[in-house]
Amino acid sequence: MIKKIIAFSIIISATFLNFSCKNEVLPKPSSYLRLDYPEAKYMSFENECPYTFEMNSDAIIKKETDCGFTITYPKMKATIYLTYKPVTKNINELLRDAQKLTYEHVIKADDILEQPYLNSDKKVYGMFYQVEGNAATNAQFYATDSTKNFITASVYFYAKPNYDSIMPAASYIQNDMRRLMETLKWK
Template identity: 45%
Template sequence: MLKNAVFAIICLLLFSCGKDAAPKPMGDLRLEYPNSGYKEFSSACPYSFEYSGFAKVEEGKQPCWYYITYPKMKAKVFLTYFPIKNDFDLHVKEAEKMVYEHTIKASSIKTKSFSYPVNKVYGNLYELKGQSASNIQFYATDSAKHFVTANLYFNTRPKPDSLAPAVDYIKKDILHMLDTFKWKN
């Protein structure tokens, strides 16, 4: 009996010694971005729109080309402008070519057409899923004189799960940009 009691005490000592239980931290990453607080963009170019106060607008390589930069997200929306000179179809094909060049890495491409007849703004918005270098692209036109394209890029390797909150934030800003987009003439 004494043998059994000693054996039981030794077993208790061996199995009871361990680390104290500690609560595990939450595994979900929570990213919070500030409210956009939109500002109006207007220049000598034939278009205007509202953009996020969280972003900066910088001049691009050509007249009426701009970068809408999100420095804290390492993201840029490349905005390009082309006047239409009997080459409307060429501009549409080129914009779609830019989108579909990403089919190698994109797991899906969701296309949404938009139309704002009051402002004479028409076009397509493309949302690219998967490990695509560009997550959102669009073109906007009045179908007669003006054509604008935009592409969202991040200065990092494409990681869809990690970038999803930033892409959703910028997508909301792009949709607001399209809602407020206007041609000047």
């Protein structure tokens, strides 16, 4: 009986020694999906409307109504909606509507950064809004010459708003929207 107890104790001890001598197990660090997009190449977009601009050559542009356009990014499942309105002594109303559209996202947004844009040479004045958080849109802008022309633009993704997940695509398209705004010319 004592021999069985000693043999059992040796087997248990050997088992513990065998498994306890391994290296310490460390958890793997979190991994993140890396989304790289090609460097943007811009082309001039001419049309019969009273304005022109530069846009990403990888995007698809489609005319809607009254000099409004949709600029689609199929790989990113996103669309920029560009709306044109003539100014007919209603500049204050147009400005109020553009600002109201942006601030409707304040419920879901963590922060809204306003970046004024002034180009006196081209007579383009406006505001670029960068919306952070899980809002429906991550970027919007309006631009005007304050006498004849008024344009608004906003980007929407065809996905549930999750700021962390769409951040690379949102940053890429925000750069395109800034380029569009900065190259805007009135005819």
